[in-house]
Amino acid sequence: MHAELIRVRGLVQGVGFRPTVWRLAQTHALVGEVLNDGEGVLIRAQPAAGGDASALDAFCDALRAECPPLARIDAIERSALDSPLSTGSFIIRASDASEVHTGIVPDAATCPDCAAEIRDPANRRYHYPFTNCTHCGPRLTIVKGIPYDRAKTSMAVFPMCPRCAAEYANPADRRFHAQPNACGDCGPSVWLVDSKGERLDPAGLGDPDAVATASRLLREGRILAVKGIGGFHLACDATNAASVAELRRRKRRFGKPFALMARDLGVIRAYCHVGADEAALLQSSAAPILLLDQARSSQAAPLAPDIAPGQRALGFMLPYSPLHHLLLQDWDKPLVMTSGNLSEEPQCIDNADAADRLGRLADLTLLHDREIVNRVDDSVVRRMAGAPRLLRRARGYAPAxxxxxxxxxxxxxxxxxxxxxxxxxxxxxxxxxxxxxxxxxxxxxxxxxxxxxxxxxxxxxxxxxxxxxxxxxxxxxxxxxxxxxxxxxxxxxxxxxxxxxxxxxxxxxxxGWAMDAGPVLGIILDGLGFGPDGKIWGGDLLIGDYLDFERVAHLKPVAMPGGTKAILEPWRNLFAQLEAAGGWEVLHERHPSIESLRRLGDRPLEVLGQMMARGVNAPLSSSAGRLFDAAAAALGIGGDSITYEGQAAIELEALAAEAMDPGLEGYPLTATKQASGVVIDPASLWSQLLADLERGVPKTLVAAHFHAGLARALTTLAIELAEAHALGRIALSGGVFQNRILLESVQAQLTAAGLEVLLQRQVPPNxxxxxxxxxxxxxxxxxxxx
Known part of the structure; x- marks a missing residue:
């Protein structure tokens, strides 16, 4: 009898893979065994007595076709065993501790079956906030070791009750070896405390449980800290202007948009455009924060003005844990759901840390006693150039x-x-x-x-x-x-x-570019990167592969007066750009009515000019990010300073989106060949940009012309360089390519020229x-x- 050892590699632990193997073995009349080990899943199998030898081929085909929802098969390796198996059945064996060569599945949003159970009054998990199965629930956030078994997770301290243990032991049950499996009789519990750490009694307050109390107090305008899967959130009613403003004050987050969580797609559609692709992303097991364009008119309760100042997009996510589902079940409007921390600090993950750091930020805290082993933030995705692009890779994606x-x-x-x-x-x-x-x-x-x-x-x-x-x-x-x-x-x-x-x-x-596939042309745009020449780069065209690169073109280096201060104060970059484009005083005299230039005149420009002339704390930089900052400052964006990274550029993009048109030529930039390669000089764009502002051209159109001009200059040069170096592929990367207008404009023009454009999907461009x-x-x- 022909017996095989079948090795399955990939994300195949903690996802119901062994029960799938067991079920398919019954279907195809195989005997043998399956177990988890450090390399993935190991199967020993042979056809049952009188079985067909082709059953093993059909079995392996079925493994791929019926792979569990959260699993990912990277390889199925088959080899013949020296002797037949001496068994008359197919069993699931305990995990084997060996050297680790397998991965951990990311945390997964609540599956439809578990969501239905917590809504069903007849189900024993009705309103249980830690319901999960092999198709959903925490993974990375609770794991302490591999192979992924309950004893190596933070669920080890919760012995299963007889009913949960029976599910866990039954290969036909979707909770077979679901390591976080639990119910209200044996699993983690949730409770509510006030800002002093005193536990509140829901029954005494007229509520059925702590989650219901928390939901009611949110309606009354309170700010709530919520312990979730990978950390704490701070939540409040997104339509309550006073609550949102107070949350910003307490959190010291004064401009950066807040993420929102909504009960269902219907609520999100009341505020944003949600197509089929967006809906699929929101409802996926990753359940990321998805940036969506706001609807221009809505009958829904208006969001607080401080939710996303200066933005056209809103970051929405759906509930991804039973606790979130229960908290939002009666809400027909969104909640703010932002990270539980002071601005720029790591998110809190344990109860004691939350009491220390969040007690001053939240009026109440919803706690539970399942330990968060690994802090994991919410992922952020934006659909650009026809596909979802990760801007932050965390929950739902890492560590796949x-x-x-x-x-x-x-x-x-x-x-x-x-x-x-x-x-x-x-x-x-x-x-x-x-x-x-x-x-x-x-x-x-x-x-x-x-x-x-x-x-x-x-x-x-x-x-x-x-x-x-x-x-x-x-x-x-x-x-x-x-x-x-x-x-x-x-x-x-x-x-x-x-x-x-x-x-x-x-x-x-x-x-998937092979190591020996040769070089490509790359357009890399970001805030700054240290160059081998000791200077600050940030707007570069490179020809390179994995081994080496050559810088063939770049933006003209312009001073950053004040060094890192120029990153926080966009007006400094505007002054430097105008100085490089013909002189600040000349351009100011030529355009005296432009408000941003008048305000610039009130700055200590003489001191900055001396710093730039002497090269003191004014490093030269070819940064595309600083060019965006300068353009934003010219349009009055940024004021005295920005409050989060990229704010000026993000608000400039939002302005441009109001008037962007594929036919716009944009403001010109010139390209000249120099010793360091081709230099793209933005000086020529400033005379037209300022002239338009002087004439009262709407700022939306000015911002659109800026984007269009930069995109056209980059693509024109890239096409010439690709032809000169016989390159057919161009890679786009760097944080500036989080800008959808720029990314899609460059990609469309390069594609129209017959070039293949490589964009990132599995990891962020930043x-x-x-x-x-x-x-x-x-x-x-x-x-x-x-």
Whole structure:
């Protein structure tokens, strides 16, 4: 009798894969066994007595066709066993603890079956806020070890009651080996406390439970802290202007948009345009925050004006845990659902920390006693250029590994530590890359400590022992310093990777570009990246692959007067751009009625001019981000300073969207060949932009012309360079390409010219995807070195 060992690799643990194997084995009359181990799922099988030898082929085909909803099969490897199996049945065996080569499935939103159960008064899980099964529920946020079993999760402290244990042990039940399985008799519980930490009695307040009390108090205008799956949120009624304004004051978040959570699609459609693709994303197991265009008119209760100031888009998500479903079940309007922290700090995850840090921010706190092992923020997605693009990769997506293209199979294990902002590290081994969840900006000391804690947990969890470490070329990034220290401590080679080369490589890996497939042309636009020449880059055209790159074109470097202050105060960039475009005083005299220039005249420009002339605290930068800031400042956006990264550019895009038209030529930028490559000079756009403002052209149209002109200048040059270097593919990356207008304009023009455009989908184009590129570059160089 022919017997086989079948190895299934991928995301196949904790998702109901073994029960699926067991069921299909019955269907195809196989005997044998299945178990989890460190490499995925291992199957030993043979046809039952009198069975057909082709049953194993049909069985493997069925595994792929009937894969559980949360599973991902990367490979099915088959080999013959030396002797037949001595069994007359097919069994599910206990997990085998071996070296880890498998991944963990991301946390998954409540499935329809579990959502129906918590709404059903006849079901024993009616209103139970921790209902889950193998198709949904927490994963990364509760796991402490692999193989993924209950004993290695934060659910280990909750022994299952007989009924839950029976479900857990029954291969025919959808809760078979659902590690977080629980009910109201045996699982975690939820309770409500006031700002002093005193527990409230729902019955004494006339409510059936703590969640109902919390919902009622939200209606009364209170601010609520909610312990969710991956951390705490701060919530309030999104239509209550006073509550929203008070939340901004307490949280010290003065301009950045708030995320919203709505009970269902119907509520979201009352405020935003939701097409079929958007609905599918919102209802997916990842359940991200999705940026949606606001509806121009609505009969729904108006949102508070402070929800998303200066924006046309709103960030909506649907409830993704039973607790959220229960909290919002009676709401026909949205709740603000923003991270539970002070602005820029990491999100709270444990009850004691929440009492310390959120007691001053929230009137009440909804707590539970299931430990959050790993902090995981909400993911953010925006549909651009016909597909969903991740802007923040976290809950629902991390830590699902990214399969690397051909050439990376034999790389040594790599650790890449990303950049300073939107931090996420990457572990590369076995032909795949595992990015951590979004961790935040390392300028914050708490976030920097969180990076180290999460990194140590991942290294232990996935039994990784990196043989090389990759860091950003910038010498002062905290991630670079951490990598340098770890490399020295462990005697490991350290690979310094230029920022924009990493963006390019990240896009290549995201698109399955083979290691030996040759170079592409990359357009990389962001805020800043340290160049090998010691200068600040940020608007570059590169020709490169995983091994190396050449900078063939860039925006003209312009001073950043005040250094990092110029990032926070867009007017500084406007002054620098006008100085470079013919002189501030000349342009001011030519356009005396422009309000933004009059206000600029009240600034300490003489001091800034001296700094720029002497090169003191005024580094030259080719940053596209700073060019956007300058244009925004010319239109009166940004005021004295911005309150979050990219605010001026984001509000400029929102203005442009009101008047954008594919036929706009836009303001001109010139390209000239110099020793450093082709230089794109924005000086020529300023005379037309200022003339339009002087004539009273609507700011929406001015903003649209700015976008159109930059897109046309970039694509015209890219097409010429692609032809000159015989390149047929162009990669777009960098945080500026989070701008939908710019991304779609550039992509459309390049595609119309017959070029293939590579865009990112699995990782963000911003620095959240940087570590993937760093890891691939370090791996390619290690493989080349032999």
């Amino acid at each position: 590994p990214i399969l690397l293209p051909p050439g990376f199979e034999h790389s040594p294990p790599i650790l890449a530590l990303g950049g300073e902002l939107k931090s996420a590290f990457c572990l590369l081994s076995d032909g795949q890359a595992m990015l951590s969840q979004h961790l935040g900006d390392l300028e914050n000391a708490r976030t920097a400590r969180e990076l180290e804690v999460t990194l140590d947990l991942y290294l232990e969890l996935f039994q990784q022992a990196p043989e090389r470490i990759a860091v950003d070329l910038h010498p002062d990034y905290r991630s670079t310093l951490l990598g340098r220290e770890r490399a020295a401590r462990n005697g490991l080679p350290l690979e310094s990777v230029q920022h924009h080369h990493a963006h390019l490589a990240s896009t290549l890996a995201d698109n 620095d959240g995807g940087l570590s993937l590129g760093q890891a691939c570059i370090a791996a390619a160089r290690a493989i080349r070195a032999g």
